[in-house]
Amino acid sequence: xxxxxxxxxxxxxxxxxxxxxxDAGLGGFWDAVSTPQAVAxxxxxxxxxxVVVAINAVAGTLIAWVxxxxxxxxxxxxxxxxxxxxxxxxxxxxxxxxxxxxPKGPVGVNLAFTRASVGLALLFVTLPFVxxxxxxxxxxxxxxxxxxxxxxxARRRTVFRRIILPSLTPAIxxxxxxxxxxxxxxxxxxxxxxxxxxxxxxxxxxxxFSQVESDDVTGAAAVSVVLLAISLLVLxxxxxxxxxxxxxxx
Amino acid sequence: xxxxALRFTALAYLAALLALPVGFVFYRxxxxxxxxxxxxxxxxxxxxxxxxxxxxxxxxxxxxxxFGVLCGLVLVRQRFRGKALLSAAVDLPFxxxxxxxxxxxxxxxxxxxxxxxxxxxHGIQIIFxxxxxxxATIFVSLPFVxxxxxxxxxxxxxxxxxxAATLGASPLQTFxxxxxxxxxxxxxxxxxxxxxxxLGEFGAVSIVSGxxxxxxxxxxxxxxxxxxxxxxxxxxAAAVVLALMAIATLLAMNLFKPKAETS
Amino acid sequence: MSIVAQGVSKxxxxxxxxxxxxxxVPDGSLTALLGPSGGGKSTLLRVVAGxxxxxxxxxxISGEDATATPARKRGVGFVFQHYAAFKHMTVRDNVAFGLxxxxxxxxxxxxxxxxxxxxxxxxxFASRYPAQLSGGQRQRMALARALAVEPRVLLLDEPFGxxxxxxxxxxxxxxxRLHDEVHVTTIFxxxxxxxxxxxxxxxxxxxxxxIEQVGSPRDLYELPANEFVMSFVGPVxxxxxxxxxxxxLVLSRDPGAGGVEAMVARVVHLGxxxxxxxxLGDSSPLSAQIxxxxxxxxxxxxxxxxxxxxxxxxxxxxxxxxxxxxxx
Numbered sequence: 025x026x027x028x029x030x031x032x033x034x035x036x037x038x039x040x041x042x043x044x045x046x047d048a049g050l051g052g053f054w055d056a057v058s059t060p061q062a063v064a065x066x067x068x069x070x071x072x073x074x075v076v077v078a079i080n081a082v083a084g085t086l087i088a089w090v091x092x093x094x095x096x097x098x099x100x101x102x103x104x105x106x107x108x109x110x111x112x113x114x115x116x117x118x119x120x121x122x123x124x125x126x127p128k129g130p131v132g133v134n135l136a137f138t139r140a141s142v143g144l145a146l147l148f149v150t151l152p153f154v155x156x157x158x159x160x161x162x163x164x165x166x167x168x169x170x171x172x173x174x175x176x177x178a179r180r181r182t183v184f185r186r187i188i189l190p191s192l193t194p195a196i197x198x199x200x201x202x203x204x205x206x207x208x209x210x211x212x213x214x215x216x217x218x219x220x221x222x223x224x225x226x227x228x229x230x231x232x233f234s235q236v237e238s239d240d241v242t243g244a245a246a247v248s249v250v251l252l253a254i255s256l257l258v259l260x261x262x263x264x265x266x267x268x269x270x271x272x273x274x
Numbered sequence: 275x276x277x278x279a280l281r282f283t284a285l286a287y288l289a290a291l292l293a294l295p296v297g298f299v300f301y302r303x304x305x306x307x308x309x310x311x312x313x314x315x316x317x318x319x320x321x322x323x324x325x326x327x328x329x330x331x332x333x334x335x336x337x338x339x340x341f342g343v344l345c346g347l348v349l350v351r352q353r354f355r356g357k358a359l360l361s362a363a364v365d366l367p368f369x370x371x372x373x374x375x376x377x378x379x380x381x382x383x384x385x386x387x388x389x390x391x392x393x394x395x396h397g398i399q400i401i402f403x404x405x406x407x408x409x410a411t412i413f414v415s416l417p418f419v420x421x422x423x424x425x426x427x428x429x430x431x432x433x434x435x436x437x438a439a440t441l442g443a444s445p446l447q448t449f450x451x452x453x454x455x456x457x458x459x460x461x462x463x464x465x466x467x468x469x470x471x472x473l474g475e476f477g478a479v480s481i482v483s484g485x486x487x488x489x490x491x492x493x494x495x496x497x498x499x500x501x502x503x504x505x506x507x508x509x510x511a512a513a514v515v516l517a518l519m520a521i522a523t524l525l526a527m528n529l530f531k532p533k534a535e536t537s
Numbered sequence: 538m539s540i541v542a543q544g545v546s547k548x549x550x551x552x553x554x555x556x557x558x559x560x561x562v563p564d565g566s567l568t569a570l571l572g573p574s575g576g577g578k579s580t581l582l583r584v585v586a587g588x589x590x591x592x593x594x595x596x597x598i599s600g601e602d603a604t605a606t607p608a609r610k611r612g613v614g615f616v617f618q619h620y621a622a623f624k625h626m627t628v629r630d631n632v633a634f635g636l637x638x639x640x641x642x643x644x645x646x647x648x649x650x651x652x653x654x655x656x657x658x659x660x661x662f663a664s665r666y667p668a669q670l671s672g673g674q675r676q677r678m679a680l681a682r683a684l685a686v687e688p689r690v691l692l693l694d695e696p697f698g699x700x701x702x703x704x705x706x707x708x709x710x711x712x713x714r715l716h717d718e719v720h721v722t723t724i725f726x727x728x729x730x731x732x733x734x735x736x737x738x739x740x741x742x743x744x745x746x747x748i749e750q751v752g753s754p755r756d757l758y759e760l761p762a763n764e765f766v767m768s769f770v771g772p773v774x775x776x777x778x779x780x781x782x783x784x785x786l787v788l789s790r791d792p793g794a795g796g797v798e799a800m801v802a803r804v805v806h807l808g809x810x811x812x813x814x815x816x817l818g819d820s821s822p823l824s825a826q827i828x829x830x831x832x833x834x835x836x837x838x839x840x841x842x843x844x845x846x847x848x849x850x851x852x853x854x855x856x857x858x859x860x861x862x863x864x865x
Contacts (some may be wrong), residue, residue: 026317026345027360030288033413034366037378040388044381071435083287087422090284094277102285104528108292110467111520111527113474115494116513120295123302123510149293180276202368209371210474212494229371236481245381248374255369273419322725436588437679439605439608440615441635442686451634 036055041252045245046239056246064223066247070254071209072227077200082152091155091268092162094166106156106271109149114212117148122217137219142227145213150203157199165191200263205255296517303510310352314500314508315515323496326514327473329404330492334411334472339465343457349420350427367416372477374463379482381407394528400520402484410478415471419464420533426460429451466530472525473516485523538599538612538689538721539564540585545594547580552554554580555591562724562739570726573769574661575748578726579694586692586723587611599689611690614683614721618695620675622667628654628678629663635686653681656715673704684719699731703761709736730770734758740792742766764853766789774823776845783826787846788813788835796846799823804837813837815845 045053057064090102109117121144123129135141165188173183211218211229218225220234228251235244303311314320340472349361367375382388383400393400434456438448454461476494483490491499493512500508547555547690551697555577562568570578583589585596587608596606603611618621623631629650630637636646654660657677657851667675676696683691696712697705713736716723733740734754740763742749742757750762761767773780776797789796799815802822811832815823824846827835 026341028340028344030360030416031364033409034416035363036388037382037413038373040368040381041374041378052481067442074390085282086280087288090281096280096281102288103522105288105292107524107527108296108520111470111474111523112296113476113494113516113520115476115497115498116474116516117295117297117510118519119497119513120299122516124295124298142360150293160299205369208414209369209374211371211373211480215476215498229373231371232371232377235478236373236380241381241386244377248371248377251371251374252369254507257367433619434623435619436608437586437615437617437621437682438634440611440613440636441587441682442609443634444609447638452623453637458625480548 041245041248044242045249048266051089052242053246053249054241056243059227059243061222061249062231062243065226065228066168066250066254068139068226069094069228070209071253072139072142072146073204074149076143076207077204080147080150080203081154081196084151084199085192086157088158088162094161106152109151114149114210115215118125118145118213118217121145121148121213126217136217137225138219139225141218142214145217146207146210148208149210149213151224153206154196155198157195157202161195180272193244197265201259204258204262208251208255281427285425290439299510299513299517303507303514304360305510306507308512311511311514314505314511316340317508319491319499320389320496320508320512323491323493323512326404327493329477329491330408330411330467330475331469331472334370334415335465335468337418338468339461342464342468343454343461345420346427346457347453348424349424351432368413372414374477374482374503375461376478376481377408379409382469383409401482402486402490404490406482407479407490409484411472411475414475414478415468418467418471419461422460422464422467423457426534427455428458459530463530463534464525466526466528470520473519475521540690540722541595542581543595543597545581545584545591545596547584547589547591548598552841553746555584558746558748560741560751562722562750563720565720565738566727566738567713568739568741569725569733570724570743571730571733571769572728572743572749574726574728575745577742581743582694582724584694585690586613586615586694588615590792592606607746607755612686612688614688614691616676616679616683616688616691616693616696616739618698620667620672620673620679620699622679625665627664627666628659629672631667632682632685633680634682639686653685656684656718657681666744671704672700674710676700676708680715684721688721691721691723693723695726695728696827698727705732706836711733712736734770734797742769745770762850767851767853772824774825775821776847776850779850781850783812783824785847785849786814786823786825786827787848788827788831788837788843789846790835790841790843794844796844796848799843799845801837801839801841803839804832807833809826815843834864 045133057066080205087106091099091106121141122136124131125133125141125144127134135144141200170183173187174180178186209229211233214220214227214230218227218230220226220230222231226234232244232247234253235241235247287441345364349357380387380401383389383393383406384389384392397403400409400428434452435448438452443451474494475492476498478496479492480498483492483495485491485499493516495526497509497512497516500506500512540560542558542560545558558577558581558744560581570581572578584591589604591604595602597603597612618622623634629759632650632653635648636649650663654663657680658675658680659677661680662670662674668701670678697708700708709732712725725736734757736753739751739759740754741751744765750757750766752760757766757770761770767773767780772783773785774783787796789818791826792798797817799817801813802816805812805814809829811827811829811831813825813827815825817823825845835843
């Protein structure tokens, strides 16, 4: 019964995408994904996602560190705030960023319709992943190791680099992988903020959308499959990397 | 010293990325007075959009909750090959872009889709209509309850259920009196997450709904609609409603998360 | 009610948990299943309870074949090592669970629960939650819960294994007294031979899925069926071909009395007894237990040479598995 529900809702529709992408044969598939516009869109998405995930890997670890090891009034609120990108509809996220960092924004910065805006939106939606992945690991961390290292003369920075960071690496990688998968598929927050300018600020998801609107369903399906493949690949790669990190004494 | 610097950096980043933008939207919505904002929220389209969003949630959440509990039980308590596949399949909505989900649904239920012909013959409209949107909403919010319930079930183990059996309880009695109460906070937290996702869905319903104002627009689509129509106040006002619902969700998450994690 | 297991076998994948086990548990008795971990005792208990289905064999409860009956219809009470308390219910609701399932009237349920809480000395704890109880209290609650529905058989799976030594001792004595009062056929599993010897009327020794011996505590100690039972049930020394109990060793300074030469390694005064640790010529250790008087007489010191005899050597006809065949 479980399987039926799952199939009806998810599996069959996705199978249709894969099957449709093959409708025009391998040649047609290749044509669809190698148009300049498609390539530009895919490249923008992948590059932006990588950059953003890298930034949030660092920022996320930092934030997790502060939340776990530091104490200050209002920490509970800040902690809850982290989940905001999970709770807030993506279209609203785009709108809020537009309000603050777009034209007529009080900060005087106008990022709307620029490549940076893509990055900004993706930063927003992928923020919680690394934080939430690292927090529990940090909480469970055995302070004994750090104290032993310090008693042996290591500086705080060294302790962090050699003792703490390796333990966190699997979590950081896992969180980053999830963040990346989310980023490459992100749509709602990009719609208003980036202007969706082909070749400049059009992400893969928006490209797929426009293909559907102009009835090139096969082309849309082809690019969709590529997108799916990319995110699945990264998920697998990260999984492998993090298992290695664990094995090599994280 | 270093600690303060770290704290400041973290907080500044969060403020710039999360807090300030959201706060500013509130400001923008009421910039021209609460009256104007209220007016844009009470137009027939806005009200319909709000109601439609609630309807989608009311459909998707119960279905996915039942599925989630059952699937969790299957994954944890039963032995069969391909369990890893089932688990991965459940996680698909996390790896797939919403627009791809919308596309997938069109390919199945649309005019030229796999079931399209049969549906048209029987006068059933899925795409560009409520059922399609419901399907999209269900798809995207599928995994949350499962992912909360499964680890909980694993952690609790089967001893309590065995004890119930020796005391004479039938499987159904055991489920309702022992299993379900034991996982209730996980279910609650999963429901909150499912609701949040269903509320916020945009990409998939964007494709599947046809965006007919007053008919197939959810509140999220309404925000976009108002923006494209240069009705900024309307857009911000609707966004505020959604933001308030998101904050309510955050509060609920905060309430249930700790209970879901200690059992 | 009596329990009979006939030819029960069970394997988990490649692991043989039980091999052709047959057992007779008389009505009203208090029986222990004793053995090392992995020996099959818990599996056997769970088969009797209906929580596991045997690959072959039968389980007969009170003369009726219960092999195909599901656990909930067998009328067994089961107590788990880790209590299996219903964490989200109060103590009262836990104990009342079986009665509520059977839809007994509220007044009757309440009275029965009160009676049982009194029996296990948890009267004041009715509204507490299991998390607020100590381990020993939780186990008493679990017992009350199992007894509430008047089971035909009471089965306990290492019931005191998760508790401190002191609490364990208390509950052991308490279980014995409870059985005297309630007279329900009881089977409990333990790997602690002292516990089995102290509590049970009849002990079944299980090792690697097979029954090694069934008997009273005394029989097991004095007439062990094979080496395994002998060494499991009490301390033993290997002397030549046979096994000897430490208190069956006689020490003397006189080589003329016969006996093997050994050197005293250590003398430990354990209060009223003295343990003498010896080393034989081939460097194998020996542990003798003598009285204070004997120790005083011998005036032993580390390094002394003594001669060791035994009054009761046991040599068993050994097959690899230690099958029965004792000779004196």
